[in-house]
Amino acid sequence: MASAVQNSNPTILNVADLPTRLGPAALSKAGTDRVGTLASIFPPSAYSLDCWPTGYSSSDASDEEDVTEEPIDEQEIYDLISSISDPEHPISLGALAVVSLPDIAIKPTLPEVPESVLRTVSVLITPTITHCSLATVIGLGVRVRLEQSLPPRFRVDVRIKEGSHSTAEEVNKQLADKERVAAALENGTLMGVIAKMLETCQ
């Protein structure tokens, strides 16, 4: 299993084949896997298959039209968050299709103020099961990752994709609450979980 680090396809295939059945023993290896590699071999969707291997050169991602204007584009956002590990499984959110490129959008925050440099990054996350109690933690992980990585002119809006979660509204309200997020960042236990999820990022 240790050879997974060396991009051995069959080994990774085995790991990825059994995402929900991975025991705690496998968890310890999560941090050593190159998640990008994982995802490149097991793209969560046909769309991602197109854009993953190209990494940062997103010029061939035909769905993205304004990449020339924005130094930070959807592909880069995807790269930042797809490598986050699922809190339950040592699999990346990208590989689990919890986050996917079509569900990321960057828009001007204040459309009526053309000179404003503020941009809102919207990320819709799709929890693996509709009752996933960890949806809030995943959402928080995504928000923390983006807030720590992006320049402050970016506003981060993380939501559960409509219809994918039984208590989406509740989770969304929590994720959008700046004060709650700020307080969560000071909660040692919660941040321990988040830190573990973010270990696999770069």
Next chain:
Amino acid sequence: MTPAQPAQPTYQIHALSTLDPPSLERTWQTAPHPRLPIVATCSSDKTIRIYSLTNFRLLSTITGGHKRSVRTAAWKPHVEGESVLATGSFDATAGIWRRWDNYLPTSQAAELLANTDEVAEGSNEAATAAHRPTQTLDHEDDEEDEEEWRFAVLLDGHDSEVKSVAWSPSGMLLATCSRDKSIWIWEDLDDGDNNFETVAVMQEHEGDVKCVAWHPREECLVSGSYDDTIRVWREDLDDWGQVACLRGHGGTVWGVAFEGVAHGSGAGEDGEEEKVAVMRVWKEQEQVQFRALSGPRILSCSDDRSVRVWRRLPKEVDARGAGNMPSIIRPTGLDEHWEEEATLPPVHDLAVYSVAWSSRTGLIASVGADGRIVVYEERFVAKDAQAMETDASLPDEQQRPPKQPLTEWVVVAVLVGAHGIYEINHVAWAKRADRGRDTTKEEEILITTADDGSVKVWTVGK
């Protein structure tokens, strides 16, 4: 959403100064002192900083009291010779801090204290407290006083982050609220031992209680919550209870405030003839009476991007059966009926985090995640003739409350990007005290605080 620019902006928001040096982390709130030209700021770096409003420099930093972000602070009113500050933190506690009022440069202090050799050193403070003169402060640059803030007591009771603290108008009661959905009311026993007694714990809110504010005269509290409601609380025979629940906001209520008492009578003070004339007409009608019966209004702002004004229905109207209530006197007799009087013109593109209602000018200011400062003015709508007629025919209209005030709210100033790219967390009005002020009249400043820790001071003028 309507255009961000007001149709006829009649005021300008000018940057006066920043408070320096700033905190380098998010600043949540500022609390201007009720008497002195100083302001307390609450920072995510767990400190409270006290700045001068005469020279905008840091006077002292209170550290070591809270284990997590300081979210909120409020000065106890009606304390002479001493300043008492309540703070609330994400560490689930509220702190009480005390300091003798002696922010003076050494020379000036020496002059004022020429007759008394006693210098406040904090060692003998209890004994000298009653005899300390109330000092006039206009200048200070002494940064050596840091240790003089005395930690008095920690109010422990909430289960999670304290979001807001507020002193009652008398200074006897302190309200605190938390993510634990509760509001606590504490009585300051003022027994010299810093004892506080828990008077009430109200748990009706169904979500985090984000903010509390007191009625300007009465022991009546208003709160705003994550459950999207605003609730009004009063004491009835030793029991504090909810007397009204105001629904309407479509998101978390981030801020609430009561209308100041001074406003209303002094609205025509700047001598605008037109305004005075309208005021006269307005006064001749039932409006003043109506307002007097309604009492101070409530101002609120929300995650739904709106700013709203709420008005209590006069008791008389209740008795006549206006609204949905049957005209039966209910057992408690304390229930109040509030209704939305106005939604202010929409300007904000994102959550509105804070609103402030000037008791001097009646102007409302709002700030939020979109980085805008918006100022609104209430204008009297001149409909004299028509208004007079309907006045006479009032009895025809059954169950109609006294005529509603003929006013409208107008956006009079908008500043985009007031703190650059950063979200603005709080806005407050304060009395202007710097050297550049016009000493012939009372001027006001706006103080705003942002995510990058910066605190800015603005003048709002025509």
